[in-house]
Amino acid sequence: MSVTSIVVDDVSKQFSLQYHRTLKKMIMAKMRRQQISDTFMALENVSFEVPQGQSIGLMGLNGSGKSTLLKLISGVMKPDSGQVLTRGRVSGLIATGAGFHQQLTGRENIYMNAAILGMSEAETNEKFDDIAAFADVGRFLDTPVGNYSSGMFARLGFSVAVHVDCDIFVADEVLAVGDRPFKRKCIARMQEIRESGITMFYVSHSAGSVRRMCDRVIVLEKGRVGYDGPVDQGIRYLHYDGSDEGEPDAEEALDEELASDI
Numbered sequence: 069m070s071v072t073s074i075v076v077d078d079v080s081k082q083f084s085l086q087y088h089r090t091l092k093k094m095i096m097a098k099m100r101r102q103q104i105s106d107t108f109m110a111l112e113n114v115s116f117e118v119p120q121g122q123s124i125g126l127m128g129l130n131g132s133g134k135s136t137l138l139k140l141i142s143g144v145m146k147p148d149s150g151q152v153l154t155r156g157r158v159s160g161l162i163a164t165g166a167g168f169h170q171q172l173t174g175r176e177n178i179y180m181n182a183a184i185l186g187m188s189e190a191e192t193n194e195k196f197d198d199i200a201a202f203a204d205v206g207r208f209l210d211t212p213v214g215n216y217s218s219g220m221f222a223r224l225g226f227s228v229a230v231h232v233d234c235d236i237f238v239a240d241e242v243l244a245v246g247d248r249p250f251k252r253k254c255i256a257r258m259q260e261i262r263e264s265g266i267t268m269f270y271v272s273h274s275a276g277s278v279r280r281m282c283d284r285v286i287v288l289e290k291g292r293v294g295y296d297g298p299v300d301q302g303i304r305y306l307h308y309d310g311s312d313e314g315e316p317d318a319e320e321a322l323d324e325e326l327a328s329d330i
């Protein structure tokens with residue numbers, strides 16, 4: 069029998085939207101009896117279970133709640149109601165460069181980021197060369213990351229995340245920033261992660277990489293689960309507005325090509 073890796077049970081998350089940025093504007097609005105804030109449901113009654121080793125593609129339109137759900141699974145945010153249970157160590161990349169310190173060098177940031185992800189100094193020492201080789205930022209390794217390009221920043225973050233021994237790997241749009249050779253390397257590495265029996269929770273807008281890498285698709289729609297099931301049907305489901313039915317669009321074709329030439 070398979071072991072359950074992630075349980076998301078009737079989870080809701082609400083954010084408040086502040087309409088006024090300063091206290092003065094807020095007081096003025098209150099005096100005029102205008103609304104000063106509003107609440108917004110980013111996730112609403114979301115439930116599903118993931119067996120250990122399954123690879124999920126989390127898809128949906130911008131603002132549908134994907135990143136919020138990922139933050140709940142990785143534990144950086146708590147749900148307002150319901151519960152999220154995870155088994156084992158969670159690693160991954162939530163926002164590229166999150167936890168990086170601008171004034172520290174790439175090398176120093178690798179150590180700091182690895183520590184945040186739960187790696188000991190000895191473990192980081194052991195894996196350092198692999199991490200640096202994967203990030204491949206060359207001589208920039210010993211310069212402050214504040215001077216890195218956004219792609220280099222992403223490479224460093226991804227490189228640390230994929231070298232942590234974990235049971236659940238979460239990744240948010242990792243393939244969006246890197247150049248083509250790096251994307252190729254990321255897909256190959258994520259396939260290794262998948263094959264090693266680690267549960268993968270992967271946010272993506274690209275049908276090609278989800279097809280290539282996932283066993284199941286969950287589609288969020290305005291904070292609710294709109295679809296949960298096989299990959300091909302999930303990708304077809306995403307074309308529900310009818311605007312791009314039929315042939316895959318150019319982006320998807322490119323994406324398929326990228327996924328197939330790994």
Ligand SMILES: Nc1ncnc2c1ncn2[C@@H]1O[C@H](COP(=O)(O)OP(=O)(O)OP(=O)(O)O)[C@@H](O)[C@H]1O
Nearest residue numbers: 083084085110128129130131132133134135136137
């Ligand atoms: N801290 C916050 N405070 C207020 N609103 C928030 C906060 N974080 C997210 N939101 C809102 O919650 C909604 C869901 O955001 P989320 O980032 O989870 O969407 P997403 O599906 O990952 O979108 P994208 O595809 O654009 O990355 C959005 O409308 C966003 O503006």
